Amino acid sequence: MPKSNISTPVIRRLPRYYRFLGELKAQGITRISSGELSRRMGLTASQVRQDFNCFGEFGQQGYGYNVELLQSEIGDILGLNRLRNAILIGVGNLGKAVAQHIRFNSFGFQLIGLFEERESLIGQMVKNIPIRSVKDLDEFCRENHPELAVLCIPKEGAQSITEQLIKLGIKGFWNFSHYDITLNYPDVQVENVHFSDSLMTLSYKLNNNNK
Amino acid sequence: MPKSNISTPVIRRLPRYYRFLGELKAQGITRISSGELSRRMGLTASQVRQDFNCFGEFGQQGYGYNVELLQSEIGDILGLNRLRNAILIGVGNLGKAVAQHIRFNSFGFQLIGLFEERESLIGQMVKNIPIRSVKDLDEFCRENHPELAVLCIPKEGAQSITEQLIKLGIKGFWNFSHYDITLNYPDVQVENVHFSDSLMTLSYKLNNNNK
DNA sequence: TAGATTGTTAATCGATTAACAATC
DNA sequence: TAGATTGTTAATCGATTAACAATC
Structure with missing residues (x-):
């Protein structure tokens, strides 16, 4: 369940997730596991999952995360869909x-x-x-x-x-x-x-x- | 005694110390305690002393720190005296x-x-x-x-x-x-x-x- | 000397990593 | 179903804060 008080380190990683997911999307990659994403970003899989779980359950066991959906969720969290x-x-x-x-x-x-x-x-x-x-x-x-x-x-x-x-x-x-x-x-x-x-x-x- | 491996948070605070000390110097303030400096910068006195003690003993008990000397030391640590x-x-x-x-x-x-x-x-x-x-x-x-x-x-x-x-x-x-x-x-x-x-x-x- | 303030050790707090049961 | 991977709890690690003896 979403936490109410998110720590600064987590918030500062959100834009980076957003950018990386945007690139994956542009490359036509539709799904990704926390392991693979962490490898590409130089983080740990644990950290990736912990970070996302501050805001909700965006993944699916056995499958991973839907790239487009996850990016859009993070965009919403960052408030990029309003001006x-x-x-x-x-x-x-x-x-x-x-x-x-x-x-x-x-x-x-x-x-x-x-x-x-x-x-x-x-x-x-x-x-x-x-x-x-x-x-x-x-x-x-x-x-x-x-x-x-x-x-x-x-x-x-x-x-x-x-x-x-x-x-x-x-x-x-x-x-x-x-x-x-x-x-x-x-x-x-x-x-x-x-x-x-x-x-x-x-x-x-x-x-x-x-x- | 100076530590060999300084953590990132400490390093990132150094430029800020350098700036604040420069301002104090410009204001004609010659000495400052960790308590007073921490108050002005929004840190704790402990943190200020811990940070400086990563690099040496720049203060004096009962007196505090010499502003000009301390700024110059931090400038040296940052490598600002070479181009x-x-x-x-x-x-x-x-x-x-x-x-x-x-x-x-x-x-x-x-x-x-x-x-x-x-x-x-x-x-x-x-x-x-x-x-x-x-x-x-x-x-x-x-x-x-x-x-x-x-x-x-x-x-x-x-x-x-x-x-x-x-x-x-x-x-x-x-x-x-x-x-x-x-x-x-x-x-x-x-x-x-x-x-x-x-x-x-x-x-x-x-x-x-x-x- | 007495008061102030450091340098430094110990305690606490928070963030990251590891582990694993739940589940798709 | 079996394999993969999540969500989440527990363990570890590191940074900040508190405490205090040393000393100017």
Whole structure:
């Protein structure tokens, strides 16, 4: 039976399952056992079965799992079958690349607004979305009710805009800044993308890969 | 005494310590206790002390830790005081933003080459680095000995170029593609940046934040 | 010296792995 | 039915937290 409180490690593996199952589907594979899936993903069969059983009984004894069905179930669990409105703040190099490069629609979101402080950028179009002034943030949010904010601004400005966005009803942050949202607003959902942390970790690994 | 085998959770916290200590330093704070640092970072004092003691005895009983010294020690552990040559493959939206946006020099690397398959991009300059053809990869690597490759290419091309790069002496990958390097080359150091996984995780959290 | 805080050992907690009965 | 593979419980492993003697 489905558990109510799923641990973080399990949640973080779900997108990977989703991707791998998508590939299997694309390869025309219709069924797979926990053993075979674990082998392909570098996990253990136990872990795979434990993970899935957090959410329900998706397999069949003696058969395994139906690839398409299982992927669709995981997609549902991840909430990919609905679209939540999202806005992006800070359309610099990074913000622009995120807006252009990420297929929000495939991952549960609809990017509906881009906001910038720098006057020179306002009015430009990115992915058919006009860049608006942050001054229009209040009005835009009251009209369109975005639930997600993508923060692509420097740490300095992040504190005040985060507060503003939370007041405007934002429930989740995809945070590319170094401002620590969770520390100050524990009730909001946050996913951090810290490039520099990732790069430093890699530096560490290269220094110690002999061990 | 320093341990030889440090666990992944500890390693992943190091960059965060490094950042927080940098901020404290910037604020003119010269000493800090594990208790105070843990409070600011949302950890426990025990964890902070355990983490640091993996690498040495950096504190002093009754006093705490010297902020500047501790940050510098962690920087050394992360290997930020040396520069390893790095190249970036795939100068599309994302690759260009990474090249322009990331301060490689602050995190242990020197970006020395950009490579592209698409003829139209070759010759362009990004951050004073010319975009080269992937055909010149072999020659460039034999001359410049990069240790890190930043992969900003689609999954399809990643397999073959990864193999090529490993043969050319690349020891680490900063992997923005969905190709699973570790599964196929377990001896190489890899840090994955999977935007879509991160976004899907956030979608999950927004669906279940009531729990 | 007395107070504070570390370094480190022991206890707890949680996640992963192993085992196996249930069942398709 | 026999073989395969799940769902699930129990055992193990590892990471976090608590406790406290050492010491500045």
